[in-house]
Amino acid sequence: MTIMQNGRTDNQITGLKPQFFSGDIMDFNYTRETIMEGGNEFRYLDIRSTRFYTDRVEDIELVDPFFHVTAVPDFPRNPSSYQYRQDLNGRYYIEVDDKDNDDLEADYLFVHFRLMTDRPQPSQKVFLNGALTNWALNSQSEMEFDADINAYRISLLLKQGYYNYQFLVVEQGETAGQLFPMENSFHETENDYLILVYYKNFNDRTHRLIGSQLVNSMRRNE
Known part of the structure; x- marks a missing residue:
């Protein structure tokens, strides 16, 4: 998983892996690892x-x-x-x-x-x-x-x-x-956060984007 703040790439957080799976659900329950400057x-x-x-x-x-x-x-x-x-x-x-x-x-x-x-x-x-x-x-x-x-x-x-x-x-x-x-x-401070979720199967050569979500710190998700 990758998290981007507004449009920046220099401070993006990458390489976050699911902490556990439950059926079709991947759980990313991170706190400290996802902190960015407000x-x-x-x-x-x-x-x-x-x-x-x-x-x-x-x-x-x-x-x-x-x-x-x-x-x-x-x-x-x-x-x-x-x-x-x-x-x-x-x-x-x-x-x-x-x-x-x-x-x-x-x-x-x-x-x-x-x-x-x-x-x-x-x-x-x-x-x-x-x-x-x-x-x-x-x-x-x-x-x-x-x-x-x-x-x-x-x-x-x-x-x-x-x-x-x-x-x-x-x-x-x-x-x-x-x-x-x-x-x-x-x-x-109000910010946009773009969350990108990637998946790589055993037979895949590269990671595939399987989901994205734009989250705003003050408004409802888009």
Whole structure:
């Protein structure tokens, strides 16, 4: 069995085996082995318009042929406060204000993100994470530290729409990102969990997917 949190693959839990069988029922009665960081509600950016500044947009400038959007600076989140805000759990949707066909009329924009911090750690890498970066932790999603402004920076070419994102920290030698350093982590946070169950018979060469379930920490299962 595999468990994925939202769309992430870096922290997925794999290799969970049934603890016992009862007829056609496989029982996975795990507790400690399935614990993940709760994280925080996702940050958001609304770039559906190039004419109006939304609350998370600091500047819009046309540098032919693209509009360049500078997002309001982000900061590490307060470790002592949690506030629920409905989000997309890291996803995004393409949409344009004042136009009829989002898919055909949405423009590509260069979007500039900044994460302000005065304590960069040489042993850590910081990544912009979410569906906007394909949930990948790679050179395309890694942020660079700019000592002139004490901030991690990254620029992405994104289509107009509404985006969720978060910042992950990866320690040297590790492959999974941590939410706590930049996002903090709370047990109340609403998350999606995708459960995938695989089966391999004696004659099978590979495992087969035999079941899946999307579970939300606040809502009924889908």
